[in-house]
Amino acid sequence: MRPVSSLLLAFAAGAASVLAYAPFGLFPLVFVALAVLAALLARAGRARRGFLLGFVWGLGAFLAGVSWLYVALNRYGGMPAPLAGLAILLFCAYLALFPGLAGALFARLHPETIFARAGLFAALWVLGEWLRGFVFTGFPWLAVGYSQTPPSPLAGFLPLVGVYGVGGLVALVAGLLAFAPWRRLAQAWPGAVALLVLAVAGVALGRVAWTAPVGEPLRVALLQTNIEQGLKWQPGRLADWLDTNLRLVTENPAQLVVLPETTLPLLAEQLPEGYLEHLEARMNAVGGDLVLGVFTRNGQGHIHNAALSAGRSPRQGYAKRHLVPFGEYSPPLFGWFYVLADIPMSDQTRGPARQAPLALGDQRVAVNICYEDLFGAELLHALPEATLLLNLSNLAWYGDSLAQPQHLQIARVRALETGRPMLRSTNTGMTAVIRPDGSVQAVLPAFEQGALRTEVRGYQGMTPYAHWGDWPAVLAAAAVLLLLFPRLRRRPAPSAGR
Template sequence: MLMVRIVMLAALAGGASVFAFAPFGIFPLAFASLAVLAGSLQRVPRARGGFVVGFAWGFGAFLAGVSWLYVALHRYGGMPMPLAGFAIALFCAYLALFPALVGGLFVRWRRGGPFRQAALFAGLWVGAEVLRGWLFTGFPWLAIGYSQTPPSPLAGFAPLIGVYGVGGLLAFAAALAAVAPWRRLRGAAAAGLAIVGLGVAGFGLAQVAWTRPVGEPVEVALIQTNIEQGLKWRPERLADWLQTNVRLAREHAADLVVLPETTLPLLADRLPEGYLDELARDVRAAGGNLVLGVFLRDAQGGIYNAALSIGASPSQTYAKRHLVPFGEYSPPLFGWFYDLVDIPMSDQTRGAPDQAPMRLGEQRVAVNVCYEDLFGRELIRSLPEATLMLNISNLAWYGDSFAQPQHLQIARMRALETGRPMLRSTNTGMTAVVRPDGSVSDVLPPFTQGALRVPVQGYAGLTPYARWGDRAAMLLALVAAGVGVAGAPRQPAGSLKTVSG
């Protein structure tokens, strides 16, 4: 019965962690959730039990945090309800294997005092999240560090060690809070100073300007088309959508006008003759440039989810390089999946890994498409040349769910890591401008049609993260895990709990 209660507590703590992320933003809950997990693991004597407890935490966290995928599979993909529910449960179970790995290895290797154990927990946590963000092309959504965007004091560490490093510091502090001997004055003082010290250091680092403004501000119009996903691909509505894009581009001519991902729901070579010239006419006449999401086809027949620029500067393209499994391409042996769902343009080709930023007037704009901004290590390839980061997205697939605010929070972390403004033009939300310090300067209400017109300043220079990428966080994690397992006898289960009363 004790083990059942521990597993249930871990699952509830995992589920509660979703409230640390957007749209709720109660960032201390991430600390509390991980502290409950680490404390629960202290009560487990064997690695097998640690694996089960970690799995329970992960299953609760991901089921609460990414269940919006069900909307895409059932409502828009046409997958039967029971099968869509089973698919989401299976996917969450896969994601839960990573915290399960942390739990099992932590119980197996824990030894020494509170600081050693906290270091081991943090090192394992970073390793598991990095692995989750890489294996099978990666799914780093809800990496725990995303919950620590401003006003969390740990946000100050993001320009140095990125989202994984921030998550590692959070895991260290939470585990230390869980295992420290709080009834012993010396132990309590050491743990308390360490936890508070991390917050103070993060606050101080947040005052550092890692990059600098460059050039004159540009007038940007980020357009939100608000075309309902269930209607977007209907042939009888195509003329309406083409005209909607023309109207919005004309109404909001600026130095840089952006239309969202796949705003034109057909291949560019099938557009009516002269349509692109008509779309960009007013923007070009004003000396500006238009960037839009559209499908492009190469000479070999490959189809790309791309961004195309037209206007006063020479036309340029960016092709999405990090595709979404099951949505934009079929992994090997999974062709049967497409017999169960109806996803348009689901057989796409990857863009080249190193694509230069678009030269639009005086700005160098690094474009990324939707899901790509989850991968900070890939976005920094455009630095230091890029002065602005631009994400175009279509989250209409996920309806009115946590997906939109969670994705904006991810963009906030990318702005912190790169020291660049992150511009977002989306179909249904959330269209926004994020400052280099991770704060949101302007945002459109979701599920409305319009444009966000704001002056935006370009930035130059490199943050430490832009130089090192995830290597710094991985190195720190390796050192922390090594410190946690070396040089001390294994700590028996429950002994720290006994010491602390």
């Protein structure tokens, strides 16, 4: 295959991999997309060529999968269209560096056996995605393990090894598909057996109940305000938004009522006198608790994206601790970015690293705000005390795009990893209740104002992932590299006549 043709094929395979995620749900497609990359890398010959193949594959995946960020920069951030497009291209190119690095290392080394090649490909993929998840605060969106929610048989591995571990299994399967000599069945059968074992083991693990319900069913009302992002920060509309939130709380009494992230677009100290007390009185009247998103200011004058509770339980709060670069704070040397984009409340401060779950009645509710639920290991500090996970989000920034269903799928993975229900209250979607097995119990239609009223149970117990986090997957990948190292040799450079 010509060099340009192989690059185009890698780009197309990366872009096609997005169809494996929500809302499309074609989860087997990611195995094929990664197998195409693995097969191309096996013939790359040089590290430079391997880097280009991995980079182009990643560029296709991220341009197809997260280009909805353009909506936030251009439509709501006010950045001119050419600059917003360039910013997204550069950001996707940065994300593509990680599969590019994995591709370069794979092409440079040359295991002799099929299983060694597949193991090397999987180990490098795990380490690449793990690094992408924390370098420069991390952006693990579209880690391939997120595509394997039920009905994928690999979903059963999520409570054991988390999203990166499952991503490694996906890469292992892709490697076996790419490297096995399927035309010679006598040599291909070990790979076929390995694939069958993984599928059967995943199905069996999916039937294991790692956690158990505790306490009585809890009546919840998850509110979806559906306030258009372009109108939210207009001072003349503030009274309307205050009335909307108060009306939704009043019309939907429950033991736990939740309003979404920054549902009140101002500091708590700027609320009209008696407003919060009025909400609290409504909740006390029905014997329930309210959790709402609002900005707060601490004693040092720093602003937090926060959640506050009000009702029968003592007032408590949570301050977002994993902030969005360029949206909620400016990284060093990037102050010029805010000359081009107009983003309200973009000078926030992260909350403390360890914050106790909210004690609301008999439940212990671990709050996370917006994209904090991308970072599964960071949610584990609340366990085993937390019985429920609660996400408050505002994805109105991204319009009617893939962001909403992709984020819901990420929340499904977090429920599986922790063995806890995940409750989601969002501004425009997708407001939902997710069971500990990753299935969606109920969800509201996007871009409609309403309330999701249902019952949930708190859960107790610890999954293996809740005990150990991402370290088993990362250490296993590192161990594979160490075990293979004596067998690895540099791939000979192709001769000039080839």
